[in-house]
Amino acid sequence: MKKVYSVKDIDDLHRSGALGSIPADAVITPSARDRLNELGVQRARRTGAAPASASSAGGGSVDERGIDQSVRANSPKADLERLFNSPAVHELKEQICDVGRRLWQRAYVDGNGGNLSIRLTEDVVLCTPTLVSKGFMKPEDLCLVDLDGNQLAGVKNRTSEILMHLSIMKAQPKARAVSHAHPPYATGFAVAGVQPPTCMIPEIEVFIGRVPIAPYETPGTPEMGLKVAELVDKHNTVLMENHGVVSWSNTIEDAYFKMEIVEAYCRTVLVTTQLGVQPKQFSPKHLKDLLDIKQKLGVPDPRIGLKECELCDNDEWRPGVTCAVPAKGGESTSATDPEAETVVKAVTDEILNRLKG
Ligand SMILES: [Zn+2]
Incomplete structure (x- = not known):
């Protein structure tokens, strides 16, 4: 658990010259934050702050990229330049x-x-x-x-x-x-x-x-x-x-x-999808292995913790155009199906009649 820093902690650290030991992501009470401000210590704010790891809570606050974290949009123009x-x-x-x-x-x-x-x-x-x-x-x-x-x-x-x-x-x-x-x-x-x-x-x-x-x-x-x-x-x-x-x-x-x-x-x-066959997928079990690797690397994924059967769910996936290979000796059934033709003609006639009416 993260340590919570109170005003007393800040004063103790100040006396021993160890204000720089406060971790960048430490939890600091509002009054302790005020005390830090009184002491002129600049800290990147935790909420919404760029996750820069300030090298020191005391004195300058330069992150690992060498960027001075004390500069703000409302700093003097000369500081911004x-x-x-x-x-x-x-x-x-x-x-x-x-x-x-x-x-x-x-x-x-x-x-x-x-x-x-x-x-x-x-x-x-x-x-x-x-x-x-x-x-x-x-x-x-x-x-x-x-x-x-x-x-x-x-x-x-x-x-x-x-x-x-x-x-x-x-x-x-x-x-x-x-x-x-x-x-x-x-x-x-x-x-x-x-x-x-x-x-x-x-x-x-x-x-x-x-x-x-x-x-x-x-x-x-x-x-x-x-x-x-x-x-x-x-x-x-x-x-x-x-x-x-x-x-x-x-x-x-x-x-x-x-x-x-x-x-x-x-x-x-x-x-x-253009190769004329249904694409192969690896199994949910294999995806689970990858998610385990991700977890070890500390990379979050909303699928971590899902049931295995839900992992490779591609309900919305439509493979799109595939090369249709005609069945041997068979004819295409859709375009020239006589029954379908009759239905289409009946519907078309109905629409035309209504339009005329
Ligand atoms: Zn664009």
């Missing part, structure tokens, strides 16, 4: 440009589409600009915004889809990086409204799990962000109906990996 131009943030800007190049090279984005973001501190987020190809971004193109999408720094205007990224970050504190693109195979599933089936390839089960579809909303609107955000407590990758894919993780590269995994999976499933 210092953060935006710091070597640690430059490194993250380079990572975003690198992932952008990979998205473009793999044709996961088109035109100026797609966008990427990284949460820097509790309410300060680094993101890609609008109207720039993700394949050719430079670090100086990136933007700084607050959690409402207001621009704090950067010469280019922030992406129009930032509200979705911010909704995800607000709903899921573990989402420190968000990647959005329009990879054609996964987007095809999103346009068809077909949720990718499960129990076919182990990798997606371990790293992603079931991929839900968020209902369509106009891109860039708060409504779209909210529809996606409703799903991110249980899913790290979401198909956006008639739009694309969004994934989140602790780092931008890992969020990008999820994009690759879901796209490769949808592509493979599509190929499978």
Whole structure:
């Protein structure tokens, strides 16, 4: 159980010079928090805070990426500019440009589409600009915004889809990086409204799990962000109906990996359905083995704890077009069935009569 820190604990630690020993996720009473504030100790807030592991509760609060966690959206402009131009943030800007190049090279984005973001501190987020190809971004193109999408720094205007990224970050504190693109195979599933089936390839089960579809909303609107955000407590990758894919993780590269995994999976499933046979699934028992591995890795999955018989439930999965192999000597029964013809003719005549009447 986590230790609860009271005012007395804080005073004791202060006297012994050990305030830095308070774990980043410690439970702190409101009055103890006030005492920390009086002592000038900066701490990232637990609820909704970026899951940065502050290296010290006393003095500076720099996370493992080298980001000063004391900077807030309402900090003086000079502090925000210092953060935006710091070597640690430059490194993250380079990572975003690198992932952008990979998205473009793999044709996961088109035109100026797609966008990427990284949460820097509790309410300060680094993101890609609008109207720039993700394949050719430079670090100086990136933007700084607050959690409402207001621009704090950067010469280019922030992406129009930032509200979705911010909704995800607000709903899921573990989402420190968000990647959005329009990879054609996964987007095809999103346009068809077909949720990718499960129990076919182990990798997606371990790293992603079931991929839900968020209902369509106009891109860039708060409504779209909210529809996606409703799903991110249980899913790290979401198909956006008639739009694309969004994934989140602790780092931008890992969020990008999820994009690759879901796209490769949808592509493979599509190929499978064209081979003229019913696709094979591995058994619920085998999925259970994968879920056990996931549990050991500490990756949550809403299916952990389900009954084995419920694990490979693909009720909504429609394999779609398959190559029909005509039976030997047999004729197709559907199109030329005389009984069906008679029914169709009777219905058509009835409709025509009513129209005339
Ligand atoms: Zn988009």
